[in-house]
Amino acid sequence: MFRFITSILFGFFLSSFSDFAVTEEKENKALHKAHISVVKDHRTVRHIGVESARKLASNDTLFFDVRDKKEFDISHIGNSEHVDPDLTASDFMAQFDRDWTGKTLIFYCSVGRRSSILAEKVQAELKAAGAKEVYNLKEGIFAWHNKGLPLENSVGPTEYVHPYNAFWRRMVNRKHLIAYKAIG
DSSP, X not given: OHHHHHHHHHHHHHHHHHHHHHHHHHHHHXXXXXXXXXXXXXXXXXXXXHHHHHHHOSTTEEEEEOSOHHHHHHOBOTTOEXXXXXXXXXXXXXXXXXXXXXXXXXXXXXXXXXXXXXXXXXXXXXXXXXXXXXXXXXXXXXXXXXXXXXXXOSSSEEOOBOOSSHHHHTTOSOGGGBOSSOOO
């Protein structure tokens, strides 16, 4: 009897794990599909993967988080500056007035749509001001979070991410680390 119960429980565990793996694969496909749509809609924007962006992180690389403030407050990539998604190119240049010479700028949002819109608006002015490269982070902070890369909030390191809304939430693999309010 013990073997029979153990066999049933083990089978249930395997099927549950299998379902989890399939769900995670579907979510990654959904995130990739969203990225393809972003690329199609913003053909002039260059995109950079999360691993490449992470390797570039230095004093010459600046990250700009193009999400609502409440999303940014939950978590963001370290040393990112918050940018209002509705900012115009001239407002961006005025608000972030600095020497862009030799700098690489990486814009990101949840999946890449809002950040691509802003990158598209500002890239010509940034290049004219001496910026080395202007990128959109491929698949946004969701890809960064899904890979388990470090995030922070105003208190320090965090693993939480804001899902934007229920539709985009499905692109976050670790749903137990979703938050709608700042934690900490």
